[in-house]
Amino acid sequence: MSVEENSYIELSSIFANAWRRKWIIVAATLLCGLLSYVLVAQVTPLYSARSSVMLDPRSVQVLSSDAVVSDLTLNNPLLDTEVSVLRSNLLLTEVVSSFPAEDLEAFDPANRERSFIEKGKGAIRGMLSTLASPKNPAGETAVVARDPEEMRIQRLVGALRRSMTVWREGQSYLISVSVETEDPELSMQLANAVTQTYIDRQIKDRVGAIQGATRFLQDRVTQMRMNVEAAEAAIEEFRKTQLAERGVSVTTVDQQLLDLSTQLALSRADLAQARARFDQIETVIDKDGFEAAAELLTSQLVVSLRQQISELAREDAELATRFGAERPERRRIAAEQASLSDELTEEVRKIVATLRNDVEVARIREKSIQTSVTEMEQRSSEMSQANLELRQLEREADAARETYQEMLNRLNETQSTEQLQRADARLVEMAVAPRAPSSPRVLLFSALGATLGFAGSFIGLFFYMISGAGFTSAHQLSQATGLKVIATLMREPWKSPKDMLAAMRDKPYQGFAERARQLRTALLLKKTSGSSGMSVLLTSAAPNEGKTSTALALAYLEGSLQRRCIIVDFDVRKSELSKLTGYKSETDLAGVLLEGKPIEDAIYAMPNIGADLITLNEPTPYLMDICPRENVRVLIEYLKTQYELVIMDTAPLLAVADTLALIGEADEYLLMVRHDSTSRRAVTDAARKMLDLGAESVSVVMTMSDPKSGDEVYGYAADN
Known part of the structure; x- marks a missing residue:
């Protein structure tokens, strides 16, 4: 373990x-x-x-x-x-x-x-x-x-x-x-x-x-008004100068140029149309003759001649079905057809001549207008620089006029809003x-001080309880040591072990006595079968853990049941039992272990307890240092043959080295731990030493536990 x-x-x-x-x-x-x-x-x-x-x-x-x-x-x-x-x-x-x-x-x-x-x-x-x-x-x-x-x-x-x-x-x-x-x-x-x-x-x-904005705007409005007046005066002066030099204004020249450009476009369209008509007629004449060209003309005479020729051709076709070509009627019709064809050819020639003349007229007109446009463009080009200067002056005047109007409007609005100002915040x-x-x-600070006092005292107690001050429950003790807690002995208002023994005699079933019986029963259950008795070593990590009181309580319980029990006091430096019981014998523990005197001469029957005691007449600090360990073993084994329970009361394990020499000489080992007092580290160190030195059956007993502690009812803790 x-x-x-x-x-x-x-x-x-x-x-x-x-x-x-x-x-x-x-x-x-x-x-x-x-x-x-x-x-x-x-x-x-x-x-x-x-x-x-x-x-x-x-x-x-x-x-x-x-x-x-x-x-x-x-x-x-x-x-x-x-x-x-x-x-x-x-x-x-x-x-x-x-x-x-x-x-x-x-x-x-x-x-x-x-x-x-x-x-x-x-x-x-x-x-x-x-x-x-x-x-x-x-x-x-x-x-x-x-x-x-x-x-x-x-x-x-x-x-x-x-x-x-x-x-x-x-x-x-x-x-x-x-x-x-x-x-x-x-x-x-x-x-x-x-x-x-x-x-x-x-x-x-x-x-x-x-107010600052108003003053600024007033100055700007005055300046902008002067700028507008100067710009408009510059435009008028420029126009007068141009009219005096050119005799005509730029606007008039631009309008004339626009009109001539329109006429030129129309004349070019007429020329192209006439030329296309003429070229079409001439192409048909050259290819198919005048009669084919006549089909493209819409003249009334040409249409009439074509109809007459067509009628004569129809009559001739009818006569050809009955008569030959020498027939007078057919010869007449042929003569008329030839005459009409000549007239048609002559009429086509006249029309073609008319179309040729129309083309020439359109070409001359287009050339005349082109000449006028060229002259007007040259004149406009001469006046373009002056026109650009005029437009620049007009743009500057427009910009100055627009800025002036904006400034004037803003000034009026600013002057109007001065009396309407209010703060962004208002008093509520x-x-x-x-x-x-x-x-x-x-009262608040007093309550706060009381609260801090309460919290500080509670936190202080909390840290005191968790910072190694001690164990408050068997479960904590078992968790920390890994050992069984086989009993928890109550704390009672006794001043000495004598008061404890008197209370057990007067009230045999009070709390402490019942817990002592639990401890005794737990030890008996651990006893192996055999004819000899059982030896139990009681020790602790620190002094005043209740070892002597526990040993006396166990001895009293054994004596009340008519069972033979003896306490061997191995606290060779400070023996409390010798003073409590008035120990008197022919020899003591030192005489038995060092001088080989009879054990019976050292045994003392404790009055009103029903158990025996072996201790020292006076402190012998060097006893365990010079005593052979075999002598201790012989003593314990002998007592086990004479008594059913041998209780070995020893010194604190961590305070002196005397108890270490006794490890391995007992059947059971009880580590006494005082409730909420013994340091946690001291308890764990003592338990570790006992196990390291060969103690085979180690249990823990919590002593002086608070009777009001609700979780310690029967004294047993679960095995880990």
Whole structure:
């Protein structure tokens, strides 16, 4: 079995231990609360007054144009900026200057008695300023003369800033200003003055900006009017000069050029149409003759001749079916056809000549118009430079006129808005004189002090209980050591083991006695079968763990049952049993182990207990160092043959080395651990030593446990 340290903590045990020490917590709470009350009652009371303004996102839109000074676009950065503005030295200087000097005499830090801490701070600042001040040629610190009134204003501004708190109410547009002074009336007046000055400055700044803009616009309007007049005069002068030099205006030349260009386009279209008609007729004549060309002409004569020729051809075709070509009727028809064909050819020639003449006329007309256009373009080109200069002058005049009109309109709007200005903020809560001081809050600080006393005492107890002070439950002990806790013995109001034995005789079934019986039963259950008795070694990590009381209780229980039991006291440096029992015998433990005297001569029958004892007549610190281990083994084995239970009461394991020599000489080992007292590390170290030295059956017994501990009912813990 190994021993492991475990940081397992039972909250129920912690609270139970805290409850057992409740009077410590109550005393600490009352003491801290009373101390806080006394300290806070000595502080000068301060009175706080609050005034609030709201930044209004709404705007009054009287004119449709943009405002000269735009309204604020409310967002978090801007609201934070306005909070800083309310704390600015410019605004606070204006606030302080608005009060008569006598009203702020009590508020002036120079007129108040400074505390010891303030005097110390002032001395340090004076030393630092002296070191940082410039030196004159003689090596002395240069003294800068300052206006007393200016210094008074600066002191008051600093005091007001320290006593003033500015904050934004949540995520709203509301900003609150709180001023805390010793005078409730002054707190109210200062808070209202700060917010009112803030609003007045906003209106003043907006009106000032508009007045500056109005002056600027008036100057610009005057300048722009002069520019417009000069530009229009330049245009008129240029036009007069051009008309005198050219005899005609640029506009007239441009109109004539436009008309001629239109006529030229029409003449070219007519020429192209006539030429195409003529070329088509000539091509057909050259290819198919005049009769084929006649089909393309729409002249009435040509159409009539073609119809007559067609009629004669039809009649001849009818006669050809009955008569030959020599028939007189057919010969007449042939003669008429030849005559009509000649007339048709002559008429076509005339028409072609007419078309040729039309083409020539159209060509001459197109050439004439082209000549006129060329002449007009040349004249227009000569006047183009002058036209460009005129257009530039007109553009400049138009731009100056438009700018002048805009400036004039803006000036009228700016002059109209000057009387409509209002602040971006408005007052929503005026400060009133407080009836009760805002600080120090005596009851609150007293309650806070009591709370801190309660928390501090509870936390202190908590750390005391978890920082290795001890174990408060069998479960913790079992978890930390890895060993069985076979019994938990109650703490009773006894002053000595004699009182314990008397109580067990008078009340054999009280709590401690029952727990001792549990321990005895657990030991008996561990006893192996055999004729000899059982040896149990009782030890502990530190002194005063209840080993002697436990040994006497077990011996008493064995004696009450008429069972033979003996206690062997191996605490060779400090034997309590010798004094308690009045030990008297012919020899003692040292005589048996070192001199080989008879064991029976060292046995002493303890009165009123029913058990025997072997101990020392006087302390023998060197006994275990010089005693052969075999002698101890022989002694224990012999006693086991004579007694059913041999109890070995030993010294603390970590305090001295005597007990280490006894490890391995007993059947069972009991490590006694005092409830909520023995150090956790000491317990785990003692358990580890016992196991490392060969102790085979080690159990733990928790002693002096609180009877009110609810989790320790039967004393058994689960095996890990």
